[in-house]
Amino acid sequence: MANSAPNPLSPRAALKHYFGYDQFRPGQAEIIDRAIAARDLLVLMPTGGGKSLCYQLPALLAPGVTIVVSPLIALMQDQVAHMVDSGIAATYLNSSLSAAEARSREAALLAGQYKLLYVAPERLLHEGFEPTLSELAHEVGIARLAVDEAHCVSEWGHDFRPEYRQLRTIRQRFKSVPVTALTATATARVQEDIIRQLALEEPYVHVASFHRQNLHYSVRSKPKQLPLEIVRLIREENGGSAIVYCQSRASVDKLAAALQQAGIAALPYHAGMSGEARAANQTAFVRDDAQVMVATIAFGMGIDKPDVRLVIHADLPRNLESYYQESGRAGRDGLPAQCILFFSYGDRSKIEFLIKQKSDPEEQRIARQQLRQTIDYAASLLCRQRVLVGYFGETLERDCGTCDNCLNPVPLEDRTIEAQKFLSCIYRCEQRFGMRYIIDVLRGKSDDRIVRNHHDELSTFGIGKDLTIKQWQALGQALVHQDFTIESTDGYGILTIGDRGMAVLRRELEVKVPQLAPEPEKVAVQRQESETLSEADGELFQHLRKLRKKIADLQAVPPYIIFSDRTLKEMARKQPETLAEFGQLVGVGQKKLNQYGEIFLNALDDFLRRSRVRQPADPTPEAIAPESEFAEPFEGGDSREAAPHPKAQPIVMPEPPEPVAQFIHASETQMETLELHRQGLSVAEIAKARQLKERTIFNHLAQLLAVGERVDIDAIVSAERQRQIFRAIFDVGSYTSLTPIRELLGEEFSFEEIRLVRAVLFGQS
Known part of the structure; x- marks a missing residue:
């Protein structure tokens, strides 16, 4: 036979x-x-x-x-x-x-x-x-x-x-x-x-090694006009095959249609299509009858197409294993190929919604840890390939040299002392807890769990107050990616100390990570300018100092860590209008520009608008439509293009901006709401008494705050939720739209309470 x-x-x-x-x-x-x-x-x-x-x-x-x-x-x-x-x-x-x-x-x-x-x-x-x-x-x-x-x-x-x-x-x-x-x-x-x-x-x-040397990984901020950017990237490939992954079927159909309208031979692929249609589109792609396949994760397993030059993820993948598998469909022929992930924190809420649909709590826990690992990868400043292969337990001897972080590296700094604190805290907590718990102990948070475990009695309790939560998280992630600590993959993310970590505790190894703290101010000789401010600029300087203080308090750092007085004075004098101009201020490095630029630019803009006498034709607060929860997320660019900057106005009459009520007054209906609020009624009770929707009452209160009236926000939004909203505003880097702030926080936060907190922080309803 x-x-x-x-x-x-x-x-x-x-x-x-x-x-x-x-x-x-x-x-x-x-x-x-x-x-x-x-x-x-x-x-x-x-x-x-x-x-x-x-x-x-x-x-x-x-x-x-x-x-x-x-x-x-x-x-x-x-x-x-x-x-x-x-x-x-x-x-x-x-x-x-x-x-x-x-x-x-x-x-x-x-x-x-x-x-x-x-x-x-x-x-x-x-x-x-x-x-x-x-x-x-x-x-x-x-x-x-x-x-x-x-x-x-x-x-x-x-x-x-x-x-x-x-x-x-x-x-x-x-x-x-x-x-x-x-x-x-x-x-x-x-x-x-x-x-x-x-x-x-x-x-x-x-x-085998998971390191794909011919693949060039990069993560980019998701632009508002994503289809246009994808068209540009595909055209740069000069006819090379590309795969674009989207999270939903609707996104696939919409993006495929946009590419087709741009003259690109693109086809959709998702589980909502018939088997015959999927097979036909896949055949067309494999045979080069179509240049681009726009697909959900239903596409790609085992596809034997070696010449894919570009794989784009238009949305955040579910986990790093999926991302490695999907991005790995590029460059199977060994020739150079690009793997680009467009990242927005708003994608997280979409995936979290899908996770909540899982009936098994164990599956939910695992999926949440996998999502956090994916976000860590997207936000990492380390070599992309090092992070990816590290997920599978492999350690690269050297950085890849080709990813976005390797080509545009953030300077490294010695954080051995902080790493020893972190590792020592893991050890003293008996290597039984995850990263956030360790950080809470280091920062001296006395919650019930820490007290119950007597970890408030440890020598490491409270020794890390000099770093913010985000800085400790960045350090912790770097320690995991560099094999100083090992994070369990069971969904709990328990941290244990690896051999390299023990060597750090024994002072045998140094730890260098991408910069955590703001860059020190340059000491080079600067062009001398008068330190004396005009009366109007002095008022603006004080306004900026108050904003700086709020931010510093939320991050538990001294105000000068945010910006020095010298920077704020220069900001008040020059009144920059764009991120490029803001970046030229003394003491503003790239990190500070990214983190605080939009917030301070908007604060400048708001102050200058309010310090001008309102024209009779201007709409009253009642005529201004409240921001819709369906508004497009702010994705960069100049948010002040819609109206001319106050500098362009011919008449400038500086006046103290506070109280704002000298220019804008509360309406009669808003004052009725305020009176009931001061009597101790809740939002629901006020709405019932006035036969209005609760959303309307929230809008009244936000507008009252904006015109300088006293509202007891603590009676409406708990202090802890206020802190979380504040952090989200700064993480997003802009407060012009509520949508990205809520996407970062999750659905348990309402637009109404976010609007209230924003009004407290920035005086904007």
Whole structure:
């Protein structure tokens, strides 16, 4: 029988004969030797690393049929077509075949005419296929079971499929049949789960480097006109193939249509389309009839297209494992390719909403940790490749040198002392807690949990008040990415100390991380200017000092850490109108420009507008429509383009800006609301008493604050929620729109309470 005897060719001869290569890629020869020796195998190779050859070539050299479990019809068809074209006897059985064609292939299979059979797990496990499988084992022999995309076995993987769990029953039926599990992505925990779920016996485990040297990773702020930016990037590729991933089906359809209108051959792909439409679009893309595929994550697994030059993520991916898998579809031919992620904190709320739909609390917990890891990657200032491969337990000896952070590095600074504090706190907390808990202990937060654990009695309690929460988080993430600490992947994110971390505690290693603190002011000789301010500029200076104090209090730092008086005075004199002008002020580095630029520019703008006498034609507060919760998020640019800056006005009459009520007065209906509020009624009670909507009452209170009336906001919004809203405003970097602030905070915060807090901070309703 055709399959009864082994192939006389050696592995190297078969490589040349069937596949046309003279040399194996790194790791392939060792894997194939152990496959020929009938060992169980777990093979981790990045996309384009040559996984398929690790079971295809041994299948040709061994008697019997190798069964390949594959999750997608398209993957089966591509693989089989490629092998048949190379003279290899392979076939597949799936739902795309007619009943007659399936019976014909099964007959040929049982007659020994094939060396490889591709089949979906559902068909392999179906009771109707059991007689065929038994006869195949008895008459022809099953040489090996190869499980492709094996991460689907694990619930910890990025694409868990329950039917993959049942493959263990095949191993139990055919105990003598060796198994090869293959995947491009798997953390250490997923690897362990694959071995356990497939009952691999003393497997040979090969883990190739996850470092894809030809891929250039970058993260960019998501622009307001994202389609235009994507069009520009695609046109720069001069016809090269591209994949654009979106989070939702609606986004896919909208973006694909926009690209088509721009003259780009783009097609959509998502689960809402018919199977025929998806297959047709995929074929057009693989065959270069379409340049761009705009898709959800439903597209891409196993797609054998080596010349994708650009992979764009228009939305935040669910987890780093998914991102590595999806971005890894670029540059499979080894030539340079770009992987670009457009990042907006607003994407987080969308994913959190999807997480809340999960019924299993355990799944929710894991998904939230994975989301946080993805956000950490997007916000990181470290080498992108170092962070990515570190997620899979690999440490790069040096930075990649090609990602955005390597090409535009943030200066490093020695933070050994702070790292020792952080690691010591982990140790004294018995290595049983996550990052935020450790930071709370370091910053001296006396909450119930810390007190209950007696961690307020530790020597490390409160020794980290000199750094903000965000600075400690940045340091903690850097320690994880540089293998000083190890973060568990069980959803809890427990921190333990690695060998390198112990060396830091022993003072054997230094710790250098991207700058955490604001850059010190340059000491170079500056052009001398008068320190004397005019009366009007002096009032503006005091206004800016109050804003600086509010920000400093929220971050628990001295005000001069935000900006020096010298910077504020120069700000008051020059009154910059754009970010470029603001960046030229003394003491304003790039980090401060990014973090505070928009906030101080808006404060300047608001002050100068209010310090001019209002014209009679100006609308009253009642005529100004409150900001809609459906407003577009502010995504940069000059927010003052809609109206001329006060500097452009011909009449300038500086007046003290406070109280603002000298220019704008509360209306009669607003004062009625204020009177009831001062009587101690809640918002709901006021609304009921006045037969108005609660939203209207909130608007009244915000407008009352804006005109200088006293409102007891503590009775409406708790102090803790106020602090969270303040932090979100500064994290977003702008308060011109409520939408991005709420997206960062989450749906448990209302637009109304955000508007109130904003009015307290900035005097804007």
